[in-house]
Amino acid sequence: MREFLEGSQAIAKVVSLCKPGVISAYPITPQTHIVEGLAQLIADGKLNSQFINVESEHSAASVVLGASACGVRVFTATSSQGLFLMAEVLFNIAGMRLPVVLTCANRAMSAPISIWNDHQDSISLRDSGLIQLYAENIQEAVDWHLLAYRLAESRNIMLPAMVCIDGYILTHGVEPVDMPEEGEIDRFLPEYQPPYKLDVDNPITLGCLADPEYYMETRFAIQETYKDILASMPQLFKEFGSIFGRSYNFVERYRLDDAEKAIVAMGSVCGTIKDVVDELRKKGKKVGLLKISVFRPFPYQEIYASLRSIPKVAVVDRALSLGSFAPLVSEIKALFFGKKKTPKIVSGFVAGLGGRDITKDSVKQIFRQLNQREVSGKFVDLKPELLQDKI
């Protein structure tokens, strides 16, 4: 059914249709509308779920860990500092192979404190074992939650999954959304069948100490699982398309086929970039966009195949790895090493930190700068005159 919904309300609705048995969260902007929506659905008797109000995000993640270990589908959501407070638990959830699903309403990291959007929070958890899916718009945000649950709970995967949606832009924006029907969701997402759980009739011990004889193999198992995810997702995308009529992939290639210049980006900025691509194409410029939707697992092959024939590539990072290359550009550059066919230029741009708008002009500026030689770590729309050098 097509509805006009705020992003957070749309996510609350689709999560409720996934019927999580336990939901726990702690307030943080701009995530709060999601769990407020779920709390209201429970209060109105429209969702049968236990909502546990906790005293921190650390406990929110721990509550869903405990409930997931009992074989119950769970949900939590957070942003920024909250995600970092959860970080210790999220590594733990991944290591314990529990299919927790969470939404990250992407927000900048303090200091200085900022409630506005960039990707520093989720990108910083790239090594945690979380599956990471990035949404361009509210429809994708809705659909990625279904894929997140399906992936996370697959018997051969059993890993936590995080849907990343740009704070405010998607959490508070209103767009038309095709809300999946309950029956369709039930077909795509069967009831969670835990391979193991805390059960008094079949007592097991979870969370053992692993000495050097065993630890490394547990990490290897997760690394191997990520290969399984890459291998199994195409079939999952196909199944998703046949039920819901919308097709997804690891990446979206937007007018890339004959492109001479391409921007690589993630999240809501891809909408703006598409508009610019359309404008420039009208003027005869051969430009395109590679949108990365699945960041973990990192879809090397799809990215390589998409970019290898494009002479000039600009990677837009909305996060930093302070003291080194920005995260996305460094991973993309790394995948071309040793390959025969590669772009001539892979330039790195940093844009939209702490909610700085990435406008059409910003995008055009990036395309323009691709005429010159390769740049690295170029800040877009920077206003250096605002920096104080005296106190």
Place this chain on the structure above:
Amino acid sequence: MSGSQIKSLFASGHTACAGCGQSLAARLVIDAAGPNTIVANNTGCLEVFSTKYPESAWGIPWIHSLFENAAAVASGIEAALRFLEESSSKKRLRDITVIAQAGDGGTADIGLQALSGMWERGQNILSICYDNEAYENTGIQRSGLTPYDASTTTSPAGSRSFGNPRIKKPLPEIANAHGIIYVATATVGFPQDLQRKVKKAISLKGPKYLQIHVPCPLGWGYASSLTYQIARLAVQTGLYPLVEYENGVLKGVFKISPKPVEEYLKPQRRFKHIINNPEELSKIQEIANDNIKKYNLVTAAG
């Protein structure tokens, strides 16, 4: 004798030190709680010595996540059991006893926030603190429950130090301030009393707190054969009063004929530096006297 028929929910073969008070308490607790129990355990000695992969001493479903979050993990377990009972044909799931347990550091320090949250939410969980009065697992560092003057590796005695300068954080009172249904202290020195309190706690619905004194031969520096005796002396001197509250009302105290605190302190290396210091000894005696007065610990005959 081999091939024993001992039926305990905490099996032999764990790797605790010889004479470990915590391993003793863990067995007494879980055997009193029974098989219809799920345990969430904080990081610490107990977790390390009982669940070294691929082995586990536990005969009940048991989970360890992190140092500070057993109370929150247990909250998730309790919520999941409520959900499963309401949404499936499985009945009486909410009668399963859920225990969140930790050492003194995991309870009084790093885990206190999650524990406070759990108590405040009123969830039907028994939280247990195995109080060996220091971070023994990481090498005997001071915790919020380390007693006055105890020498630890981070509150060492020295020419300008008598060891830990603070008294124990009053955890039972903090628990009571949350308005929870049952709060008690116990010790491995009185094992029947300990097991009675576990059973009493799980018979009541709501949040419960049980703090168990568990001497540590390694960290406290005494012969491993003295665990039980030292645990008793802590009670008998008035330094570790055994008390029991229901809904914040003091319902019972373990009466004693007080012995001088030196009897408890003398066998322990952690108090060696003050055993010949009358001034410090009198301060510790004063702590015991305050407990004796506050809880009216002395028997009528004594």
Place this chain on the structure above:
Amino acid sequence: MFGPIVAKPGSSRKNKTGSWRTESKPKFLQTNCIACRLCVLVCPEGCIEGLEKNSFHCDYDYCKGCGNCASICPKKDIEMVPEG
């Protein structure tokens, strides 16, 4: 690949901690025992059993020789004897 770390209940019994004893082990004299069961209650290994008077004994596969049973026996019916 799915490789969770899950342990089976009571599997620690594979670990025979009796090998830890270096100096002494408890000897159950079984002469003055009154079956008070205190030794069973205070054994940190949970490796002492018995029902009737003078029937108590321990499983040396697990006994670490801590000596609490001997030190608390009210009838001095358990004594620590040299290992070996």
